[in-house]
Amino acid sequence: MADPAYIVDGVLTDGEAWVGVATTTLGSDTATVTFTSTDDGQVGDFSQYMDLVLVTYSRGETVAITDGNKVQFNNDTTAANYPAQRLDADGSGAYAGTYTATGVVVHTAGASAAANEFGASVQHIFDINSGKHKSVVGSEAQDSNGDGTVAIRATTWLSQAPISEIDIVAGTGNLKSGSMFSLFGVLPRMVA
Amino acid sequence: MAVIEAIATTYLEADVASVTFSAIPQTYEHLQLRMSGKLGRSNHEGEMLINGVSSGSVYSRHRMGGSGSSTNAWASTSADYIVGPYFSGTGAGAANYAVSIVDILDYTNTNKNMTMMYMTYEQGTPNLYFGSALWDGTAAVTSLTYRITPTVSELLTRGSVITLYGLNSS
Numbered sequence: 001m002a003d004p005a006y007i008v009d010g011v012l013t014d015g016e017a018w019v020g021v022a023t024t025t026l027g028s029d030t031a032t033v034t035f036t037s038t039d040d041g042q043v044g045d046f047s048q049y050m051d052l053v054l055v056t057y058s059r060g061e062t063v064a065i066t067d068g069n070k071v072q073f074n075n076d077t078t079a080a081n082y083p084a085q086r087l088d089a090d091g092s093g094a095y096a097g098t099y100t101a102t103g104v105v106v107h108t109a110g111a112s113a114a115a116n117e118f119g120a121s122v123q124h125i126f127d128i129n130s131g132k133h134k135s136v137v138g139s140e141a142q143d144s145n146g147d148g149t150v151a152i153r154a155t156t157w158l159s160q161a162p163i164s165e166i167d168i169v170a171g172t173g174n175l176k177s178g179s180m181f182s183l184f185g186v187l188p189r190m191v192a
Numbered sequence: 193m194a195v196i197e198a199i200a201t202t203y204l205e206a207d208v209a210s211v212t213f214s215a216i217p218q219t220y221e222h223l224q225l226r227m228s229g230k231l232g233r234s235n236h237e238g239e240m241l242i243n244g245v246s247s248g249s250v251y252s253r254h255r256m257g258g259s260g261s262s263t264n265a266w267a268s269t270s271a272d273y274i275v276g277p278y279f280s281g282t283g284a285g286a287a288n289y290a291v292s293i294v295d296i297l298d299y300t301n302t303n304k305n306m307t308m309m310y311m312t313y314e315q316g317t318p319n320l321y322f323g324s325a326l327w328d329g330t331a332a333v334t335s336l337t338y339r340i341t342p343t344v345s346e347l348l349t350r351g352s353v354i355t356l357y358g359l360n361s362s
Contacts, residue, residue: 016195016196016197017196017197017198017357018195018196050201050226050353050355051226083318084318085258085259085260085313085318085319085320086258086320087256087257087258087263087320087322094263095263096257096258096259096260096261096262096263096320097258097260097261098260098261098318124226124291124293126226126228126291127228127289127291127353130228130351130353131287131351132228132287132288132289132351133285133287133288133289133315135228135289135290135291135313135315137291137293137311137313137320139311152311152320152322153320154313154318154320156288156315156316156318160287186226187198188198188201188203188353188355189197189198189199189200189201189355190201190203191200191201
């Protein structure tokens with residue numbers, strides 16, 4: 001099996017740290033987008049990465065200005081396993097709170113947002129192959145010309161298993177056509 | 193040259209008092225630290241030093257945060273070290289490590305004071321912080337130290353990991 005281009009004889013050749021794993025742009029409304037580790041030593045193999053970064057630019061079907069996607073790991077849909085802390089603002093005030101949900105909540109544009117509006121987020125998933133509980137720190141923006149929210153949000157996935165699958169699930173119904181999801185792997189560099 | 197390069201990863205195989213990235217290459221536009229760490233004492237903590245400077249009241253700090261349903265803000269000036277980003281304390285639970293992203297911009301410029309910003313999430317507690325720090329110096333950043341305060345006997349905990357990245361626009 002050939003190594004990825006950035007590895008020659010087991011050695012990183014240029015220190016390139018962020019590897020584009022995959023991007024999915026929806027051509028039709030879809031309930032779930034899945035990224036699965038290929039477990040083959042190639043760029044899609046999650047086991048080589050220190051962190052993962054998930055970039056989302058999406059829209060949902062919930063009848064509201066703001067919708068909430070859920071990002072789930074290894075098919076775990078148990079709400080108690082995703083405790084979270086949020087810090088957000090809506091133009092009127094700043095708020096904090098804790099909650100649990102059936103995945104990492106990522107706010108996005110809902111069905112009541114004006115046509116063509118999408119919500120943006122960047123989610124950093126740390127130390128994905130460690131025996132630690134996994135942390136996700138994200139920032140997100142959903143602006144709807146006088147409505148919407150901005151937030152920083154952090155979630156713990158209460159599992160010590162390596163992350164091998166990521167599912168992005170619509171808040172209700174489907175993720176809308178045109179929604180875009182990109183996954184990057186972040187490599188470490190062990191030096192003497 | 194790659195847009196984002198991993199310069200070095202330090203993974204703690206044993207408890208230590210501090211981690212230092214020295215002789216940082218001056219060939220990038222910006223630096224980023226990505227951290228997952230824990231301390232051997234009950235409360236969260238963590239100090240950063242630029243170029244090993246730990247005197248002269250040259251640092252100031254700002255922070256806003258969310259902890260449960262409470263928001264908070266904090267600032268201080270004329271300090272001898274940067275407070276934050278944070279490692280979690282033992283009270284957070286055995287498998288809960290705090291994670292942080294730290295951005296240090298234009299670190300080779302000798303006409304600017306260094307301003308850095310960070311985001312930290314402490315599992316278990318939970319605390320979520322967005323903070324900044326100013327180093328009132330103009331030397332290029334050549335080393336970064338993360339340590340537990342030297343006045344206590346506890347250490348940075350085994351399993352903590354810090355990676356330094358260099359960023360270029362092209």
